[in-house]
Amino acid sequence: MRDLYERAITAGGLHVTEGSKLWEAYREYEMAILTINDGNDEEKAKQVQRVRALFHRQLSVPLADIESTLAAYKSWEAEEGNTRDPDSQVDDVPPNVLSAYKKASEMYNARKQYEDELSVVAESEANKLQVFLKYIKFEKSFGDPARVQVLYERAVSELPVSSDLWMGYTSYLDRTLKVPAILKSVYHRATRNCTWVSDLWVHYLLSLERIRASEDELRHVFELAIQCSFPSMNEYLNIYLTRVDSLRRRMPTGLDFELIRQTFVDAAEFLSPQLGIEELLLLHAYWAKLECNIGKDIAAARGVWENALKKSGSVLEVWQHYISMEIERGHTHEARSLYKRCYSKKFAGSGSEAVCHAWIRFEREHGTLDDYDLAIKRSPLV
Known part of the structure; x- marks a missing residue:
């Protein structure tokens, strides 16, 4: 029972307006034990101390009826023969208890305005x-x-x-x-x-x-x-990415990379039909990067972008991300092949022009003279 009461005090004993009910119930329980104690002075003394300790603890907590608790404590001590003046609010109260009581009263007064507002x-x-x-x-x-x-x-x-x-x-x-x-x-x-x-x-x-x-x-x-049910698909994307983040961080603990791969597969299947291009690129770029860095599988990374191209091959940014991945890893031959595949496609706005400029710049930085000449020859800008 004491364990149960202590748990109750922990859970609700600080409730400013209702907490005193738990403290009072706890005291009544201990007082009932004290009442039925017969004959064993040592046990009775322990029980008296238990009740006294409960009073002292409660008097240190800012509760709505703290004044009546002090009065009840004084009355109880008088019944036990431990006070000279039961009507006094301060006499014979231990200094540490009185100090805690005053502090608790001040704390209650500071909170009273909020409690009053809540009641209104x-x-x-x-x-x-x-x-x-x-x-x-x-x-x-x-x-x-x-x-x-x-x-x-x-x-x-x-x-x-x-x-x-x-x-x-x-x-x-x-x-x-x-x-x-x-x-x-x-x-x-x-x-x-x-x-x-x-x-x-x-x-x-x-x-x-x-x-x-x-x-x-x-x-x-x-x-x-x-x-x-979330309001937007972006919120589902955030859930999936949070899951992948967690799996990635815990890979050193022995998790199978297949967990990450399957999460991306599920996310792409569920989200791709309704995601905007920016979110789609975020998902696939992260997926491809982890396939390379953790899965150590460049073929799988390329597969991620090839699948994206099947669904969004008319979107310039998908090609740009794919090419950037190859360039970052020093795969100039593969990057060149991608430029050859996409240079003649019709992209929205000035997309086709951007591809041609990017291909020429790529060959200037990475290619032979023949490669550069080919890029210039195929460019409709020259």
Whole structure:
């Protein structure tokens, strides 16, 4: 029972307006044990000290009815024969307890305005959110993570689908507490209540990676994320890229590169029909780079770009990225072949002209005189 009460105090004992109910229930339990204690002076003395310690602990916490708690403490000490003046608010109270009580009273008075505001805006969720955000900012200024966490818990229990609260709460835990069990619990509830907020899922995956969660856990959360309904395809892309980032960073731990390759395959199949060209290039460029750098498979990297050309061969930027990859790796023959394949294609705007200029510049920097002459000959600009 004591363990259960301690857990309850940890979870809600700092709740400014409701926390005293937990403390009082705990004291009543210990007082009941004291009442039925018969005959064993040593055990009775221990039990008296338990009750006294609970009073002292509660009197150090800023709660709404802290004055009545002090009065109850004085009355109890009088019943135990340990005070001369039960009506006094200060006599016979240990100096350390009195000091903690005064500090707690000051802390409560500083928070009372926020509690009053919350009681007034009970019918307006938008206004309540603003009050909670101000209250949380105020609490953060004192640097007590336990108090901030309890306040966030109060806020999300009353406004469970507020993405602003969940984003703020999870970010605060990532920066401050970093306790794996707490992080997992809060992120699980955040994504359950706000499934459509892709940033929450991204942060969830990153947080799991930071606390070194297992690959099974990471894969499970990723799979849940891509089954959600997000407002745009770019948000799905961000989820996929976050997954790839994580796999890439963990390759030295023994993960199979095939996990990265399959993730890219799934992403391309799911996203390509609806992605813009900029996002499509981001996906394929990253994929091809990892095929080269980690997979050590240049043929697979070329395959990535060849597949992109099948779908978007009329887009100049796809060719440019493909050629840049070959040039960066010193594959001048392959780069030249790509220029020969694309120089006669009709690209939008001044795309065809840009290809010709790029080919001539390439041959000037890398080719023989014959190669340069060929580029000049085939260029419609000369």
